[in-house]
Amino acid sequence: MKPGPRRSVSQVDIVDAAFEILEQKGFAAVSVRGVAAALGLTPTAIYTYFPSKNALLRAMVEELLSSLDLAAAADTGSAWRERVHALAAALRARIAEHTGAMVLVTSGPLDGRHALGLNETLIAGFMAEGMSQDDAARAAYAVRAHVLGVAALDAAERVDDAETSADTSTAGALWSDAASHPLTEATEHLVSGDAEPSAFVWGLDRLLDGILAGTAAGTAEGRAATA
């Protein structure tokens, strides 16, 4: 408890404490001071481990991604389509687990070791299906985008439920007016986070249908008329 020259915590302790706060109080509540307090440290002590709050945030993203089983996604024991689904579902679940994790991911670059490893795994997998390196890269990009987009919609839906208050009183007034958006209203249940079958899986399947058409797994028919 006294000043001592030896480290009293580790980088992962700090990241874990930050996740605890993220989960319980949301992204806005994640502060250097708060994390330090949770560990019984002074705010300035954190700067011994991370050069800035942003560096801590990036480390959190990396920890989030580190739990993805890239080895399983590279194991040709099962079909590529199934492996993509498993990987995508895992990534989506990781982001959905923590309140405000999507803001976290969006708040900075995705160039950490694990982020790049994920991309590498996806490209390699599509190439193994017979795609060119260029198209495989585009396909990997599309899959990453799809998962991130779904996570963004997940997050928007979640915070929507949480905010029942009068906070939304301005600049729109009669929003949820039932009659103005009948199709959205009628299909809301199909698209919510816990819908079964999930819109997430449906969309990913259609995307993979389009991507894999003409490859080993495809029907050798609708091969892309694109570059």
Add this chain to the structure above:
Amino acid sequence: MKPGPRRSVSQVDIVDAAFEILEQKGFAAVSVRGVAAALGLTPTAIYTYFPSKNALLRAMVEELLSSLDLAAAADTGSAWRERVHALAAALRARIAEHTGAMVLVTSGPLDGRHALGLNETLIAGFMAEGMSQDDAARAAYAVRAHVLGVAALDAAERVDDAETSADTSTAGALWSDAASHPLTEATEHLVSGDAEPSAFVWGLDRLLDGILAGTAAGTAEGRAATA
């Protein structure tokens, strides 16, 4: 300049001032105090127009979406695929225009009038192609997710370029080690924001291929084996 009982600014003035700051200094710099100062007001005056900072942020998202031409997307004068592309490109461009706009979109619910209108337009469009209401809703969900996901990757890439500093020194160290991620490295140019043809368009086309297979615009062959 004196206290007077009459409004000296409007809600849109405030939103515009906030966008100015967002564009020039990023999301973190958007503060109630800063916006007020830019308008020559006291921070507390803002609370006459918006009940909270979050309400101001939501109004910004709505203004962002208000510029989308939903009428053009509903005009059957051109092919549905082309209209989806135009709408998706416009939405992506709106988010890409302002630094930190993605964090803005992710930081709260997407239940504004214009957000719902966009969804409504997409569902109606897919139904006009012969899809069931349920599948059309799932298709609209997938398209929204794709655009948001691409915007998230755009944003991550942009902030990556901006951050050349030692900020990234911890918890990874030799990240951009060329050899560890050869595929990502070799295909980076295909996936960057200004690549031609863009990975965004490629991915959206594959998604639409998968979605529209079997409909009026499709080949009546690979109709989904899914629910």
Add this chain to the structure above:
DNA sequence: ACCTGAACACCGTTCAAGT
């Protein structure tokens, strides 16, 4: 090397008061 304590320049929001 790791930590504290004080300090600087900020935040969002509330409240009483003025016109």
Add this chain to the structure above:
DNA sequence: ACCTGAACACCGTTCAAGT
């Protein structure tokens, strides 16, 4: 109704100093 000014409980970050 619209605005100010003071106040409360916070921020991230820097710097000198202790062990």
